Amino acid sequence: MPLIVQKYGGTSVGNIERIKNVARKIKKAVDEGNQVVVVSSAMTGETDRLIGLTRELSNRPNPREQDMVVATGEQVAIGLVAIALQELGVPAISLTGWQVPIITDNVHTKARIKKIDTHRIRKHLDEGKVVIVAGFQGVSEDGDITTLGRGGSDTSAVALAAALKADVCEIYTDVPGVFTADPRIVENARKIPVISYEEMMEMASLGSKVMQIRSVEFGAKYGVKIHVRSSFNDEEGTWIMEENEEMEKVVVRGISHELKESRITVVRVPDKPGVAAKLFKALGDKNIVVDMIVQNVSHKGFTDISFTVNKTDADYAEEIAREVAKEVGAEDVERNDKIAKISVVGLGMKTHSGVAGKMFEVLYKEGINIYAISTSEIKISCLIDEKYAELAVRALHEAFIENMEGDIQYE
Amino acid sequence: MPLIVQKYGGTSVGNIERIKNVARKIKKAVDEGNQVVVVSSAMTGETDRLIGLTRELSNRPNPREQDMVVATGEQVAIGLVAIALQELGVPAISLTGWQVPIITDNVHTKARIKKIDTHRIRKHLDEGKVVIVAGFQGVSEDGDITTLGRGGSDTSAVALAAALKADVCEIYTDVPGVFTADPRIVENARKIPVISYEEMMEMASLGSKVMQIRSVEFGAKYGVKIHVRSSFNDEEGTWIMEENEEMEKVVVRGISHELKESRITVVRVPDKPGVAAKLFKALGDKNIVVDMIVQNVSHKGFTDISFTVNKTDADYAEEIAREVAKEVGAEDVERNDKIAKISVVGLGMKTHSGVAGKMFEVLYKEGINIYAISTSEIKISCLIDEKYAELAVRALHEAFIENMEGDIQYE
Incomplete structure (x- = not known):
């Protein structure tokens, strides 16, 4: 049975209607005979709102406590996605970073993933459930909640796909794929159908905001096929993979x-x-x-x-x-x-x-x-x-x- | 060194200014030579907002997933209280229910506390820190996030006071104490200076909304002295304790x-x-x-x-x-x-x-x-x-x- 990891960004789960839409997309993948692990970001604007609260109290809030506050954004989103799926009759369960667990170092607000234990996810997949994992977050070996830094949900998704040996990691976003240049600036910019990890890493590090660079590094290191595509339609997006003929x-x-x-x-x-x-x-x-x-x-x-x-x-x-x-x-x-x-x-x-x-x-x-x-x-x-x-x-x-x-x- | 558990309700941490006020109150207790463990509710309105999101998706949301969503309210609050304390120069650390851990049964949305492991709290107290614990929540033996039901933060506080053998459990609220009747209805209602656990349990179970009954039961069972008082001034409130002469x-x-x-x-x-x-x-x-x-x-x-x-x-x-x-x-x-x-x-x-x-x-x-x-x-x-x-x-x-x-x- 093929295993897909799907990642949905903040705009894809930006309100209740969109969460229902995401649930329908997930159901489609399940109905097509796939096992599905979902990684969700926080609802759009939520991370900024939470950081804003910490900044009202301090110009430089303690990073551990900031992570404590900010990590709640994804936690809310995964619970809501699980409920939306259950309403469609699809068995589902949400897991926070520490519940998976996704073990990171303890550099708060910019943590790096060290290890992912896939036993609990596998168990729920074997029970026939869609597993919805909170992106952007993990847990340190001391048991503290960590976050991976902005865009970290992409890294969560690709790292999970690598750990689970998934067939593909689909990154759903609000753009149709990776472009030859920013289409808001260059009228004639075209969608790139296939791009190598190496090129994508350079593009990401150079400001193409579609994916976080660390996630592409992960993909390259473990050979995860990544498919960046729009969450608003079913069109093919951009495939990121090994350079080939x-x-x-x-x-x-x-x-x-x-x-x-x-x-x-x-x-x-x-x-x-x-x-x-x-x-x-x-x-x-x-x-x-x-x-x-x-x-x-x-x-x-x-x-x-x-x-x-x-x-x-x-x-x-x-x-x-x-x-x-x-x-x-x-x-x-x-x-x-x-x-x-x-x-x-x-x-x-x-x-x-x-x-x-x-x-x-x-x-x-x-x-x-x-x-x-x-x-x-x-x-x-x-x-x-x-x-x-x-x-x-x-x-x-x-x-x-x-x-x-x-x-x-x-x- | 005396050990105080202080519990702050949702209105006490209802906005950034009030959180700063709570931090000042906690600092005062620290300056007076006490070890302090704080239990915080979610910011007022937050729990209802979160439940509202789940209800937009389902008339009867899965209780496990509802707990996943709702438990974030307290998590935000404890992080903010910790940051506010640190801004005042008071070392502080926040802990969620699973980080303590506060072990509960797995009856989601109405879980009961089974055991509290106080090692981590003790360790942080010994480091000279104020420990801020998320009220209302715990973790089941399966590692799922649970909530204790409405008003559960009182129970968290009294149970922690019992487990830590605290000298007193202070319940800060938006009223000055327990009254002979609801002062909004009875003009001549008076604040009760001292009340027995037994009487308080009856009052609570009968609709006096100051404290959750289960928390008073806990207090009675373990002999925790409870002091219900206003978070907006320093006046004595109502003491709940063993019946005495x-x-x-x-x-x-x-x-x-x-x-x-x-x-x-x-x-x-x-x-x-x-x-x-x-x-x-x-x-x-x-x-x-x-x-x-x-x-x-x-x-x-x-x-x-x-x-x-x-x-x-x-x-x-x-x-x-x-x-x-x-x-x-x-x-x-x-x-x-x-x-x-x-x-x-x-x-x-x-x-x-x-x-x-x-x-x-x-x-x-x-x-x-x-x-x-x-x-x-x-x-x-x-x-x-x-x-x-x-x-x-x-x-x-x-x-x-x-x-x-x-x-x-x-x-």
Whole structure:
């Protein structure tokens, strides 16, 4: 009997009518002869409301207590989905993170899954029940409630699919799939039918908001087939899977942009061994994810170190950077919140040169200055002024995707 | 070091300002040198909102799933109280029912506490923390979240006080204490400074809404001193404790009324052994608490059996009664939702006669018909028409309390 893990996001369970709709979708999968495990997010707006309550009491609420409060959002949703299914005559049971249990580390508000015990889920599946698991949450080995950070329900779903060896992990969302660029910005953006884990990881990390990157990492690591699709219709969405021969041959799969980062620069750092290590270890200890790092060539024994972090971490990161700057005798710390990171992504870059050159040329022709560049085997990212973000995405989409259909050579 | 358990009801934690106020009250107790365990209800209105969501999906939601949803109310509150305390510099940690754990049976929505493991609470107290426990909830031996039924936070608090051998269990509420009658009805109602467990149990079971009866039972069983008081000021409230010599000598401690019951009558039941047993066993199996039971003398081999239940259970109880009626060949089942139960309560009745006669006389003089009578050693209850409830309470308060100050003889 095939086993499907279905994940529904906050908008899919945003009100009672939508929860009933979700229940009908689940019933359909059951009627088609599948075992189904469902992962649900909190009803849309609920997580923000709960965080808002904690913020009314404290500017920096204790993370353990914040998790205690915020984890209730998913708990409400799974109970309601279970009731909606039972009303349709489908046996169902809801499980919180600790009931599964989904064991995580104890880094509250950003915990990582360490282990999933599937015995209880298997037992309920064998009883013929749909099992509805709270996304986004787990339990530490000390028995404290943890949350996985924003978008963590995707990770819960893919991790469960991996642990259960599910045939597919369906991610239901409010968009039809993954696009070559944000369709709100680029009119000609197209839905991508199949994308490799590698490309999707880059797209996710670069600001395509369809899926949380950690969930794609999980999928890649355990070979979970992921199907991202709309919860409002039955159309095929985007399949995320191992790179294979049938994938459309393109050099650039998509153009991605990210406005959520801040750049922090530690100015005039004495160029001594261990300074960068000290800075990034301090940030890492607080579980702050650093994205781009740029260090210029040393000039008269001093250098500048720039890095980007998520805006929500920027206050904290700046604070840490100031502490380290003081400690190592750097001159100052500067911060810029008005930046955008624009990226082109594609497996084809591994074997086709000229993408970087073409990208810089396109931006140059639009008069867009590049602050920093970062590359991997399958993507190139440029940091630019926030105000040019949309212009850059449109120009790059036109150059790399619209004008390149059927053509995979740049030079 | 004295150990206090403080329980705060939904109105006491009804909004962010009130939660801050609660935190200040807790801090005061800590500053005075006490170890403090706090039990919190859900923010006022939250439980109803959550039940409302489940009812939008189903007329009779699965009780396990309803508990899953409803238990989140207290979980939010305890996290917020912990954050508010931490903001005041008081170390604090919140614990859900399953984290304590408070073990209950598995009768969802009406579970009973079986055992409380105090190790984790003790550990946190020894670390110098205030421990904030979610009221109203527990966990079954199967690891499912359970709730104790309405008002269950009182029971959580008293049970925790018993398990921890606390010096006192303070019940903070939105009224100043227990009154001789409902002050909204009787202008001259007075706050009772000290009341015995026995009297309080009768008062609670008879509709004085200050405390849940099960919590007083717990208090009596384990000798927990309970202090019911206002969360809005520092005045002494009502102490509930073992009967002792210092208690004010009165025959009648208070007048109580209850509008929340329905009367169900099984009409023309064949008077055979085992019929009543079958009916009340069926109700008991569904955890429906039956209050008054009246069976008239058999007439030509048939009898009527009447009983009262909480209005929230009336639909279900009527359904069960109809099933049993059919099974045993009774003629019909009748139901009356417009009834009131009026009671006089006092330890002094044990040694003073004449209370019943005087009660019936007072009601008779007001032209109020009595449908049924039920008595215990320390209370007499009469079932009357709902519309006469306030009149009856006022007349009885005047006769037994206002006109009896310093006088404990009726004849």
